[in-house]
Amino acid sequence: MANLTLVQAINLALAQEMEADDRVVLLGEDIGKNGGVFRVTEGLQQRFGEHRVVDSPLAESGIIGAAIGLAMAGMRPVPEIQFEGFLGPAYDQICNHAARYRTRSRGSVTIPLTIRVPVGGGIHAPELHSDSPEAIYAHTPGIKVVMPSSPYDAKGLLLAAIRDPDPVIFFEPKRVYRSFREEVPEDDYTIEIGKGKVVNEGSDLTVVTWGATVYQCLEALDKLPEDLSVELIDLRSIYPYDEDIILQSVEKTGRCVVVHEAPKTCGFGAEIAALIQERLFLHLKAPVQRVAGFDTVMPYYKLELDYLPDAPRIAESIQQCAGY
Amino acid sequence: MTAVTTAPRSIPRRPSAALPDEALLRMLRDMQLIREFENRTMQAYQQAKIGGFCHVYTGQEALVVGTFASVNHDDPIVTAYRDHGHALARGMSPRACMAEMFGRATGCAKGKGGSMHMFDKPNHLYGGHGIVGAQTALGAGLAFAVKYELEVLGRDLASGGNPKKRVALCYLGDGALNQGCLHEAMNLAGLWSLPVIFIVENNLYSMGTSIHRGTTSADDLTKKAAAYEIDGFSFDGMDILSLYDNFKPVADACRDDQKPAFVDIRTYRYKGHSMSDPQKYRTREEVEEYESKRDSIAMLAAHLMRDRACLSEDAWRAMQDELAEIVRDAVKFADESPWPDPKAELYSDVMVSPHPRMSPSGEYVEGACNPILEGQPGGGER
Ligand SMILES: Cc1ncc(C[n+]2csc(CCOP(=O)(O)OP(=O)(O)O)c2C)c(N)n1
Ligand SMILES: [Mg+2]
Numbered sequence: 001m002a003n004l005t006l007v008q009a010i011n012l013a014l015a016q017e018m019e020a021d022d023r024v025v026l027l028g029e030d031i032g033k034n035g036g037v038f039r040v041t042e043g044l045q046q047r048f049g050e051h052r053v054v055d056s057p058l059a060e061s062g063i064i065g066a067a068i069g070l071a072m073a074g075m076r077p078v079p080e081i082q083f084e085g086f087l088g089p090a091y092d093q094i095c096n097h098a099a100r101y102r103t104r105s106r107g108s109v110t111i112p113l114t115i116r117v118p119v120g121g122g123i124h125a126p127e128l129h130s131d132s133p134e135a136i137y138a139h140t141p142g143i144k145v146v147m148p149s150s151p152y153d154a155k156g157l158l159l160a161a162i163r164d165p166d167p168v169i170f171f172e173p174k175r176v177y178r179s180f181r182e183e184v185p186e187d188d189y190t191i192e193i194g195k196g197k198v199v200n201e202g203s204d205l206t207v208v209t210w211g212a213t214v215y216q217c218l219e220a221l222d223k224l225p226e227d228l229s230v231e232l233i234d235l236r237s238i239y240p241y242d243e244d245i246i247l248q249s250v251e252k253t254g255r256c257v258v259v260h261e262a263p264k265t266c267g268f269g270a271e272i273a274a275l276i277q278e279r280l281f282l283h284l285k286a287p288v289q290r291v292a293g294f295d296t297v298m299p300y301y302k303l304e305l306d307y308l309p310d311a312p313r314i315a316e317s318i319q320q321c322a323g324y
Numbered sequence: 325m326t327a328v329t330t331a332p333r334s335i336p337r338r339p340s341a342a343l344p345d346e347a348l349l350r351m352l353r354d355m356q357l358i359r360e361f362e363n364r365t366m367q368a369y370q371q372a373k374i375g376g377f378c379h380v381y382t383g384q385e386a387l388v389v390g391t392f393a394s395v396n397h398d399d400p401i402v403t404a405y406r407d408h409g410h411a412l413a414r415g416m417s418p419r420a421c422m423a424e425m426f427g428r429a430t431g432c433a434k435g436k437g438g439s440m441h442m443f444d445k446p447n448h449l450y451g452g453h454g455i456v457g458a459q460t461a462l463g464a465g466l467a468f469a470v471k472y473e474l475e476v477l478g479r480d481l482a483s484g485g486n487p488k489k490r491v492a493l494c495y496l497g498d499g500a501l502n503q504g505c506l507h508e509a510m511n512l513a514g515l516w517s518l519p520v521i522f523i524v525e526n527n528l529y530s531m532g533t534s535i536h537r538g539t540t541s542a543d544d545l546t547k548k549a550a551a552y553e554i555d556g557f558s559f560d561g562m563d564i565l566s567l568y569d570n571f572k573p574v575a576d577a578c579r580d581d582q583k584p585a586f587v588d589i590r591t592y593r594y595k596g597h598s599m600s601d602p603q604k605y606r607t608r609e610e611v612e613e614y615e616s617k618r619d620s621i622a623m624l625a626a627h628l629m630r631d632r633a634c635l636s637e638d639a640w641r642a643m644q645d646e647l648a649e650i651v652r653d654a655v656k657f658a659d660e661s662p663w664p665d666p667k668a669e670l671y672s673d674v675m676v677s678p679h680p681r682m683s684p685s686g687e688y689v690e691g692a693c694n695p696i697l698e699g700q701p702g703g704g705e706r
Contacts, residue, residue, distance in 0.1 A: 033605060034532040057502035057538040058456055058530050088455060089503065124375035126438040128454040296674045299664075300438040301375035301427035306666035 004184045007177045009151035010040050010116070012184065013158040014078065018048050020188075021076060024162060027054040027063055028080030028116075037082045038118055038177055064090040064115065068098050068167075071113040076162055084119045084171070085128030098167040099142030113167040114158070119147065120212050120261050121298055121308050122175035130298040132211070132262035137169050138239035138271070144193055145238040147171040149214040151182050153236055156191030164193060171238075173212035196242035198249070202231035205255040205322050208246055208272055210235040213259050213309055220314035228322055238268055243275060250276055254285035255321050259309050264292035286324035291317045339572045340565040345634035351393055351564055352628060352635075353643060355385035355621050358409045360644070360651045361418055362595075365408065365425065368655060369599050374425045378439045381409035383594035386564035386620030387525055388413045388495075391589075394572040395491060395579075400448045400466040402459045403495035405440035406525070406593075407452040410495065414447040418654035428661035435664045436673070456530075457503025460522065463494025464509040467520035471582055491579040492520040499530025501539045501548065513584035514552035521578055522549075522586045526561075527593045532605040549586030561589035562618045565627065592618070 004012065018024045026041060032055040035042030045053035056063050060081055067077035081087055087094065094115070101111050121130035137145045144166055148154040154172070161168040199214060200221060207230055209217050214234050221230055231249050235241055250256045256276055258269035273288040291309045299307055340348075362380040369378050381388070388409045392401075403410045411421050416432055424431025425439050433443050442452040450466065453459040473480055473487040480487045500506055501524065513520050524545060528535050541547040546556025559570040567589065574585050592614040596603050628635040 030532045034602075037531075055533060055537065057533065058499040059502045059504070061504050062502070085454065086456075089458070089505070126376045126440050126454065129377065294670055296671055299436045299670065300441075301435070302663045303427075303436060303666055303670055306670055 001183045001185055003181045004151045005178045005181050006148075006151045006154050006172065007038060007040050008181075009155040009184045010158055010172065011042060011044070012186075013155040013162075014041065014044060015047065016188065017076075017159060017162050018044070018052060021162075023074065023076040024078060025052050025054065025070065025075060026078050026080065027056050027067060029056060029058055029063075029082055031055060031080050036080055038172075038174070040116070040172070041080065060086050060088075060090040061093055064093040065097065067113055067115075068093060068101070068111055071098075071111045071167070072101065072109055076112050076114075078114045078116060078162060080116045082118070083125075083129045084117050084131050084133055087115075087117060087133065094137070094143065094167075094169070095140050099140050101142075102166070103142060110165045111167045112162075112165050114161040114164075114170050115168070116158075116170045116172060118174045118177070119171040120173045120175060121304055122212060124301055124304065125174075126300045127298050130304065132260065132293070134169075134171060134210075134238045134260075135262055135266060135268040135271075138241075138268055142167070144168040144240065145171065146193055146236060147173065147211040147238060148191075148236055149173060149176060149211055149234050151184050153191055153197075153234075155184050156189050157193065157236065159188065160190040160193050163190070168193065171211065175212040176215070179215070191236070194237045194240040194242060196233050196235045196237065196245040198231060198245065199234050200230065200232040202229040202253070204229045204253055205257065205318060206231045206233065206246070206249040206253045207257050207259060207314075207318065208233045208235060208269075209259040210238060211261070213261055213314075216309055216311050217259055217314055219311035220318060223311060223315040224318060228318070230318060241268075241272075246272060246275065247279055250280050251283050254283050255324070257289045257291060257314070257317050257321050259291045259314055261293050261308055263295045264290055265295050267292050286321045289317050289321045338565075338569050340568045343568075345628075345632055347393070348565075348624070348628055348632065349635065351389050352621065352624050353647065354389045354392075354413050355564070355624065356644060357418070357647050357650070358382075358385045358388075358412050359621060360647045361408065361412060361421070361654070364651050364655050365422070366595070366599065368422075368426070368658075373659065374439065375427055376438045376440075377405075378425065378599050379406040379597065380595050380599075381406055381593075383614060383619075384525060384527060384561070384591045385409060386567060386624075387523075387561040387589050387591045390561070390564040390567035391493060391523060391571055391575075393568055394575040395493060398448055398488070399490045399579075400450055400470075400492045401495070402450040402463045402466060402492070403452065404456060404459055404497055404500065405452065405454050406497065407440065407442045411442040411444060411449060411452070414444060414449045416442065416444045416447060416449070418650055419657040422651075422654040423658040423661050426658040426661070427663065428658055429664040429669070430657070430661040434669060434673070436669060457496065457500035457505045460494055460496055460500065460503075460506045460509040461512070463492050463520050463522065464512045464518055466494075467492040467513065467518035467584070468516070470519050471516075474582065489579050489582065490519065491575060492518075493523060494520050495523045495525055497530055498524055498526045498528065498535045499533070499538065500524075501545065502530075507552075510549065510552040510554060510584075510586065514554045517583045519578050519582045520584050521575065522554075522584070524586070524588045525591055526588050527591050529593070529597070529605065531597045532601075534605060545588040546586065552586075554584045554586045556586045556588070558588040559590070561591040562614070562620050562623070564620055564624050
């Protein structure tokens with residue numbers, strides 16, 4: 001057991017999997033010598049060599065496309081894209097190749113690819129360095145999307161992602177990278193993709209979230225009256241996502257607030273709200289609420305905090321929903 | 325044989341020799357303004373007055389000033405994220421530039437863009453872009469418009485008057501050489517003979533990757549242009565006069581003949597890639613070599629004092645003091661400027677005709693992103 005940050009937990013998972021499986025290769029911009037922009041791959045090139053931790057030119061489309069080719073041939077590539085905004089140049093490869101290859105080859109070729117990408121706002125970065133595009137990829141059949149919120153989950157989910165036969169986008173919430181440490185076992189363990197977790201048990205209302213906003217939600221819970229019992233769910237996987245954990249909770253509480261950083265319209269919260277009304281219409285005591293980013297481009301610096309869902313906004317929404 | 329109908333251009337052997345003293349003093353001033361501005365930028369960043377990421381232009385001043393001096397003010401410019409130098413040299417007020425980085429409402433992008441997103445339409449600067457390489461196709465498009473005005477519309481889109489022969493300058497880092505977008509843009513430019521000059525600000529590194537580790541033909545980048553039938557050149561970018569001498573004829577030819585060019589300009593960034601760069605990929609000696617022996621500002625100042633004798637030690641010192649004061653004023657202005665008002669600015673500028681719920685005139689309320697629960701505080705339409 002070691003007390004690790006999210007960054008260190010990911011580094012540990014990568015190192016262990018590279019040790020265990022020589023098909024695992026990392027590629028990306030400045031991931032070797034420099035250890036990556038967030039230093040997530042620090043030390044790995046020294047340890048595993050330049051062939052397995054490959055510094056690539058500045059070319060996202062090339063990086064992801066080549067990683068798909070490697071995966072088609074049976075390797076286990078784990079490319080890094082420096083920020084979620086730079087998925088843009090690689091979008092074609094991700095959505096038109098990685099996501100569709102299995103279908104196109106009628107099941108004969110699978111793409112065991114894991115794309116690691118820092119995600120989300122809250123670090124005072126400008127646009128293109130602060131977005132939350134998880135719904136775009138969840139909306140793309142053929143790829144899995146996960147977003148751990150803690151060091152423990154990050155290690156287990158990353159090992160699951162690398163071993164998964166299908167392509168996975170592994171979003172790493174930047175705001176959590178070094179925000180706290182927790183015990184992370186040295187042992188091999190995985191967290192099943194598609195399984196959420198209950199962070200806080202409760203009976204009056206359900207809050208569903210993922211990524212960095214888990215912590216804003218926890219902060220919001222502290223602001224609520226003592227007698228309001230809230231169940232907080234960290235979804236962890238966006239696609240496939242844990243329908244059961246949501247439905248079981250909302251069946252019990254009859255009220256649900258979904259919280260995410262991405263713009264509200266067509267955010268993944270809309271999917272969850274739709275699921276709940278499809279399956280639990282008669283159990284609902286209040287409309288499902290969404291606390292989200294606005295339908296605007298993520299603003300820089302000072303306005304960022306107005307954009308992101310924060311504890312007061314979440315608490316207010318919870319109270320509205322509870323009092324409906 | 326058909327007669328040549330255009331008169332031969334008379335180009336002096338060294339175009340810079342024909343420039344009046346004032347023009348060269350102006351170059352010196354612009355370069356020193358950028359240098360001074362960036363020194364203060366770094367200071368402000370360290371004091372946490374500037375958020376996000378910040379890429380300073382220190383060392384590359386001659387490149388932007390020398391190329392701008394070779395074109396007209398209404399020739400459109402587009403660049404990447406290392407853009408403070410372009411903004412200042414194009415005439416953006418240092419106040420607006422600094423305030424933008426401070427995230428203040430008085431910034432050129434209302435404090436909503438930051439260091440990477442300097443925009444200045446009146447000065448024909450089309451940004452400031454954060455995706456490496458993606459601006460290159462925009463440069464081709466700006467040039468397409470120039471050609472279209474000339475050959476199809478027969479009028480200038482902005483003024484409605486007679487179209488002018490203009491040329492678009494599209495700046496990119498050496499890292500952008502490896503992005504697919506550049507190659508699509510160059511192919512378009514070559515194929516359609518667009519008046520765009522792809523200017524590679526070749527400072528030898530993209531983040532921690534040296535150009536030799538990042539791209540093919542690193543020692544002769546013009547080969548890349550040859551593939552698209554674009555004239556390619558490689559120039560020194562530290563000595564501003566030689567840069568001007570080399571670049572000016574290229575710019576004139578692209579304007580006159582409405583055709584593209586690709587220019588690899590060798591420059592050097594003195595500081596880290598961004599403000600948090602341990603610089604493990606280069607030696608201190610390499611940086612010192614440039615700073616002490618090849619500094620563009622020192623070279624031009626020496627030339628003006630020694631060869632042209634149009635600048636005295638005292639006048640140079642006075643110019644530096646004056647610029648320092650201008651930049652100090654910009655910092656003070658930025659520091660004292662208001663923050664953008666979330667009520668007015670969170671929704672604005674996204675679309676000309678936004679969805680009514682996010683209209684700039686729509687009322688901003690705390691919790692506005694919550695759904696509509698009638699009669700509830702904080703609910704309602706946003
Ligand atoms: C598509 C894309 N990938 C990665 C980045 C991150 N990034 C920002 S600057 C940079 C290096 C660019 O180097 P270069 O083009 O040489 O410009 P310079 O910094 O030297 O001015 C990288 C990798 C980005 N902004 N956009
Ligand atoms: Mg460079």
